[in-house]
Amino acid sequence: MVKKIFIGALLLIAIAIAGCSDEASNGRVVAVSFPNTTSSWQRNGDSIKRFLEEDNFTVDIQFAGSASEQSSQIAELLEKKPKCIVIGAIDGEGLVDVLEKAKEYEIPVIAFDRIIKNTDAVTYYASYDNEAIGEAWGMYFEAALNLKGGGGPYNIEFFAGGPTDNNAHLFHKNMMAILDPYIKSGKLICRSGQTDFDSVAVADWNSSNARTRIKTLLDTYYKDGAPLQAVVSPNDDIAGVILEEIRARNMAAPLISGLDADPAALERIKAGQQTFTVGKDPDHLTAKCVRMIKAVVEGTQPDINDVKTYNNGVKIVPAYLCTPMIIDKTNVDQIKG
Numbered sequence: 001m002v003k004k005i006f007i008g009a010l011l012l013i014a015i016a017i018a019g020c021s022d023e024a025s026n027g028r029v030v031a032v033s034f035p036n037t038t039s040s041w042q043r044n045g046d047s048i049k050r051f052l053e054e055d056n057f058t059v060d061i062q063f064a065g066s067a068s069e070q071s072s073q074i075a076e077l078l079e080k081k082p083k084c085i086v087i088g089a090i091d092g093e094g095l096v097d098v099l100e101k102a103k104e105y106e107i108p109v110i111a112f113d114r115i116i117k118n119t120d121a122v123t124y125y126a127s128y129d130n131e132a133i134g135e136a137w138g139m140y141f142e143a144a145l146n147l148k149g150g151g152g153p154y155n156i157e158f159f160a161g162g163p164t165d166n167n168a169h170l171f172h173k174n175m176m177a178i179l180d181p182y183i184k185s186g187k188l189i190c191r192s193g194q195t196d197f198d199s200v201a202v203a204d205w206n207s208s209n210a211r212t213r214i215k216t217l218l219d220t221y222y223k224d225g226a227p228l229q230a231v232v233s234p235n236d237d238i239a240g241v242i243l244e245e246i247r248a249r250n251m252a253a254p255l256i257s258g259l260d261a262d263p264a265a266l267e268r269i270k271a272g273q274q275t276f277t278v279g280k281d282p283d284h285l286t287a288k289c290v291r292m293i294k295a296v297v298e299g300t301q302p303d304i305n306d307v308k309t310y311n312n313g314v315k316i317v318p319a320y321l322c323t324p325m326i327i328d329k330t331n332v333d334q335i336k337g
């Protein structure tokens with residue numbers, strides 16, 4: 001599942017890029033542009049700032065609440081000519097124009113957690129193995145509901161992340177590759193009939209949008225008292241609101257997934273409310289990202305373990321994909337909150 005390590009000629013590319021960025025020098029400033037849409041991004045921000053400052057970089061970090069705000073912030077950050085810019089994209093396809101300036105100023109761009117599409121301005125991609133996350137969800141439901149052993153039928157509903165985030169598509173596709181055969185065989189029943197990405201996506205990963213959808217599902221398809229035994233939730237924020245609405249109707253808690261190992265989700269797992277989450281330790285990701293930053297700024301060697309998965313439409317972006325970790329009641333006590 002986790003791709004094999006590949007290093008080779010990338011060192012040379014890294015040195016070449018570092019050479020190009022000399023003109024755009026401004027001390028050791030690294031610009032960072034992240035969303036502020038979920039608490040996990042605040043943790044990513046804290047982590048990258050801490051790691052970079054420990055390495056004597058100065059960090060110019062901005063958080064944005066919308067794709068347009070992020071574009072303007074990136075434009076401003078680039079005008080200050082940092083050594084490198086790290087971006088967690090709100091709209092992975094919406095940065096093509098603003099990143100033309102990064103190319104003009106020869107500022108290397110590192111995509112953090114989410115790939116940036118349709119531009120050759122992106123140098124590296126640091127993320128978790130997003131395909132493995134979708135597979136892990138599917139496999140967890142398959143095992144917990146004993147679907148291979150003939151378990152079911154169980155009622156299930158699906159939620160996915162925001163359409164402008166490539167991760168959300170990968171998570172859903174890889175999860176569905178495992179669960180769809182059980183829908184077809186009648187072992188999983190989706191009463192709403194909403195299973196394709198467009199029907200189940202939550203715009204901007206926004207938990208109020210998710211709340212509106214779960215309310216409609218419960219009040220339309222489960223009004224007759226039918227149990228909802230399983231819910232695929234794309235992250236912990238969304239799992240939290242789904243569980244609140246289910247509890248508000250005195251329905252039993254379903255088997256439910258999550259992502260990010262948010263402190264609130266760890267508490268819910270301990271309390272037996274949320275079944276599991278997938279931990280993406282921000283420090284692991286940051287450590288790999290800092291190696292990439294140093295590669296482009298100092299000409300050192302980045303860690304790269306994937307050179308085939310992330311074709312962004314223009315180039316294959318060399319990536320390091322960290323390994324995610326399933327957290328449920330069996331191991332939650334060993335996880336730091």
Ligand code: BGC
Binds near residue numbers: 037041114205236280
């Ligand atoms: C990340 C998730 C996060 C979500 C919402 C996704 O791109 O992979 O970890 O929960 O965005 O911010």
